[in-house]
Amino acid sequence: xxxxxxxxxxxxxxxxxxxxxxxxxxxxxxxxxxxxxxxxxxxxxxxxxxxxxxxxxxxxxxxxxxxxxxxxxxxxxxxxxxxxxxxxxxxxxxxxxxxxxxxxxxxxxxxxxxxxxxxxxxxxxxxxxxxxxxxxxxxxxxxxxxxxxxxxxxxxxxxxxxxxxxxxxxxxxxxxxxxxxxxxxxxxxxxxxxxxxxxxxxxxxxxxxxxxxxxxxxxxxxxxxxxxxxxxxxxxxxxxxxxxxxxxxxxxxxxxxxxxxxxxxxxxxxxxxxxxxxxxxxxxxxxxxxxxxxxxxxxxxxxxxxxxxxxxxxxxxxxxxxxxxxxxxxxxxxxxxxxxxxxxxxxxxxxxxxxxxxxxxxxxxxxxxxxxxxxxxxxxxxxxxxxxxxxxxxxxxxxxxxxxxxxxxxxxxxxxxxxxxxxxxxxxxxxxxxxxxxxxxxxxxxxxxxxxxxxxxxxxxxxxxxxxxxxxxxxxxxxxxxxxxxxxxxxxxxxxxxxxxxxxxxxxxxxxxxxxxxxxxxxxxxxxxxxxxxxxxxxxxxxxxxxxxxxxxxxxxxxxxxxxxxxxxxxxxxxxxxxxxxxxxxxxxxxxxxxxxxxxxxxxxxxxxxxxxx
Amino acid sequence: xxxxxxxxxxxxxxxxxxxxxxxxxxxxxxxxxxxxxxxxxxxxxxxxxxxxxxxxxxxxxxxxxxxxxxxxxxxxxxxxxxxxxxxxxxxxxxxxxxxxxxxxxxxxxxxxxxxxxxxxxxxxxxxxxxxxxxxxxxx
Numbered sequence: 001x002x003x004x005x006x007x008x009x010x011x012x013x014x015x016x017x018x019x020x021x022x023x024x025x026x027x028x029x030x031x032x033x034x035x036x037x038x039x040x041x042x043x044x045x046x047x048x049x050x051x052x053x054x055x056x057x058x059x060x061x062x063x064x065x066x067x068x069x070x071x072x073x074x075x076x077x078x079x080x081x082x083x084x085x086x087x088x089x090x091x092x093x094x095x096x097x098x099x100x101x102x103x104x105x106x107x108x109x110x111x112x113x114x115x116x117x118x119x120x121x122x123x124x125x126x127x128x129x130x131x132x133x134x135x136x137x138x139x140x141x142x143x144x145x146x147x148x149x150x151x152x153x154x155x156x157x158x159x160x161x162x163x164x165x166x167x168x169x170x171x172x173x174x175x176x177x178x179x180x181x182x183x184x185x186x187x188x189x190x191x192x193x194x195x196x197x198x199x200x201x202x203x204x205x206x207x208x209x210x211x212x213x214x215x216x217x218x219x220x221x222x223x224x225x226x227x228x229x230x231x232x233x234x235x236x237x238x239x240x241x242x243x244x245x246x247x248x249x250x251x252x253x254x255x256x257x258x259x260x261x262x263x264x265x266x267x268x269x270x271x272x273x274x275x276x277x278x279x280x281x282x283x284x285x286x287x288x289x290x291x292x293x294x295x296x297x298x299x300x301x302x303x304x305x306x307x308x309x310x311x312x313x314x315x316x317x318x319x320x321x322x323x324x325x326x327x328x329x330x331x332x333x334x335x336x337x338x339x340x341x342x343x344x345x346x347x348x349x350x351x352x353x354x355x356x357x358x359x360x361x362x363x364x365x366x367x368x369x370x371x372x373x374x375x376x377x378x379x380x381x382x383x384x385x386x387x388x389x390x391x392x393x394x395x396x397x398x399x400x401x402x403x404x405x406x407x408x409x410x411x412x413x414x415x416x417x418x419x420x421x422x423x424x425x426x427x428x429x430x431x432x433x434x435x436x437x438x439x440x441x442x443x444x445x446x447x448x449x450x451x452x453x454x455x456x457x458x459x460x461x462x463x464x465x466x467x468x469x470x471x472x473x474x475x476x477x478x479x480x481x482x483x484x485x486x487x488x489x490x491x492x493x494x495x496x497x498x499x500x501x502x503x504x505x506x507x508x509x510x511x512x513x514x515x516x517x518x519x520x521x522x523x524x525x526x527x528x529x530x531x532x533x534x535x536x537x538x539x540x541x542x543x544x545x546x547x548x549x550x551x552x553x554x555x556x557x558x559x560x561x562x563x564x565x566x567x568x569x570x571x572x573x574x575x576x577x578x579x580x581x582x583x584x585x586x587x588x589x590x591x592x593x594x595x596x597x598x599x600x601x602x603x604x605x606x607x608x609x610x611x612x613x614x
Numbered sequence: 615x616x617x618x619x620x621x622x623x624x625x626x627x628x629x630x631x632x633x634x635x636x637x638x639x640x641x642x643x644x645x646x647x648x649x650x651x652x653x654x655x656x657x658x659x660x661x662x663x664x665x666x667x668x669x670x671x672x673x674x675x676x677x678x679x680x681x682x683x684x685x686x687x688x689x690x691x692x693x694x695x696x697x698x699x700x701x702x703x704x705x706x707x708x709x710x711x712x713x714x715x716x717x718x719x720x721x722x723x724x725x726x727x728x729x730x731x732x733x734x735x736x737x738x739x740x741x742x743x744x745x746x747x748x749x750x751x752x753x
Binding site: 003120400403404405407408409411412414415416417418419440444446448449 | 628631634674695705706707714725726729732
């Protein structure tokens with residue numbers, strides 16, 4: 001949900017609904033007030049018209065009663081004789097009375113006790129028998145003043161008749177006085193009341209289920225009025241016509257002085273129109289309010305949402321990596337701060353990226369430097385390898401020369417010494433022969449030395465050819481050869497069975513030979529020489545050993561034992577070149593093994609070595 | 615039949631010692647000495663057909679032309695193709711051994727420093743090649 005949508009929802013919840021409720025309540029209250037005021041007005045109007053009618057009727061009744069009791073009238077009636085002065089005077093009196101209301105008071109007459117009209121202001125009515133009329137019978141039976149509605153031949157109301165008894169001083173009834181008013185007198189009152197009313201509203205007087213006066217249309221008098229239902233409300237009856245096309249509001253009240261009812265009719269439309277009018281006005285006002293709020297909301301949302309959208313779209317671009325963008329710091333403070341922070345973040349990110357790029361650049365440079373260094377190193381290694389190969393070749397040709405050129409003179413020395421001995425031996429004494437022998441021994445030892453050295457120097461150039469070797473068998477063979485070379489020596493062999501190893505057979509044979517010869521040599525002075533070859537395991541390592549009970553050596557010099565030309569014994573005592581153990585060590589090292597020794601002077605020596613499997 | 619032997623040796627000491635040892639072998643009538651390879655080849659070339667030496671004792675380290683080249687030339691020539699050649703030299707290098715045998719040397723002997731052993735070796739050579747071995751057919 002976007003902020004705009006949320007805003008709309010909140011606007012509806014917090015502005016639209018309450019204002020709608022307020023408008024409705026206002027409308028409702030207004031309607032009630034309108035009805036109340038209208039009702040007051042209606043009641044007042046009704047009361048006013050009622051009073052007018054009642055006044056008129058009251059005046060009429062009072063006049064009739066007064067005339068019935070006025071002494072001249074009583075006297076004239078008492079002494080009435082047709083054609084007498086009483087008659088004349090009586091007519092004059094009655095005629096004078098009608099002048100009180102020349103428009104509607106149309107006749108005043110007196111009936112005798114038999115109901116015969118004896119005198120009348122309207123000459124046409126004299127001598128008429130009115131014994132059956134209501135005004136005559138009611139007055140005679142009640143002896144009070146009466147109001148009677150008169151009808152024409154068609155039965156329509158056309159007059160009001162006030163009748164009262166004529167009494168003498170003894171209260172004896174002498175006759176009945178009858179004052180007749182045109183119905184239009186009421187019609188006039190109604191007219192005057194109705195003309196001031198608005199359209200649709202009218203007053204009407206009904207009696208005996210018929211319309212009596214409505215103030216406008218004389219012809220409508222006597223028409224039956226529609227039935228209506230009335231409810232008692234306050235002191236008045238309220239109601240409406242049943243079966244009417246549209247609902248009317250009725251105010252009706254029976255007159256105190258007459259059996260009539262004054263009905264004030266107001267169509268409900270009056271209310272509803274007013275109410276609708278107010279409703280529309282309120283709705284319009286509400287709409288205006290809503291529009292105003294909406295405008296305000298729009299403007300607020302413009303102030304909030306638009307800058308936010310701006311920030312949002314820019315932030316989206318930021319997210320895509322356009323870090324150099326600058327977001328305008330506009331709109332409300334929060335948005336400004338948001339933009340500001342985003343800008344700061346982008347700037348920091350840009351810095352970081354720059355750092356990162358720098359680092360990457362540096363690393364790449366370092367890598368290329370390392371690569372260059374590696375290449376250079378490889379080049380150097382190759383160069384060194386070539387140099388080494390060159391040196392090796394040189395060494396090879398050197399040793400080749402050595403083997404040739406050093407041996408030839410030695411051979412000459414030895415050979416000619418021998419020749420001298422053979423050819424001229426008889427001329428030499430024993431000392432001379434001894435010297436010759438010494439010369440020859442020296443030459444031969446030199447030759448041996450050269451052979452050993454050459455073999456030793458060749459070792460490092462030899463490639464290992466690994467095979468499964470049985471060291472025990474090899475050692476046994478070597479011992480056999482040694483024993484054969486010196487059959488007089490008594491040596492006890494102890495060769496223990498050992499495990500097979502992967503080794504270069506030729507080299508390992510040389511090594512075993514050297515060790516065996518070593519042991520053989522240094523046990524020469526033992527009467528019971530014992531030489532032992534075996535194997536044991538220590539720290540998961542197979543260790544081979546050669547042990548003898550020979551001359552041994554000072555353990556302080558154990559580390560010097562394996563150096564070239566290192567000798568721990570006199571040449572006279574134990575002859576040797578001092579190369580043998582160096583050769584053994586080199587062979588063992590070429591097999592990634594170790595060699596060491598321990599010994600005591602005169603208590604024999606033990607040589608240990610390992611040959612790890614490759 | 616000329617029972618001669620051709621000794622190709624540049625070292626005069628070795629020449630003397632070798633000749634001295636050869637003298638003790640009965641079959642050897644004549645010892646021809648060449649001081650270098652070129653000389654050895656020219657001696658062989660100058661010899662008549664059927665008068666080739668019984669054996670050539672060839673040293674490897676020689677001035678002008680080394681023993682291996684002499685051997686090649688001998689084997690290359692139709693005349694001397696079957697001539698027994700024994701290499702007699704101070705060293706015993708692997709590559710020399712294989713090169714010599716590859717080029718048709720009949721034997722390879724290392725000269726021992728010990729003169730007694732040297733004499734014994736030469737003596738045995740003379741005995742073998744002159745008395746035991748059957749010569750290749752003459753051309």
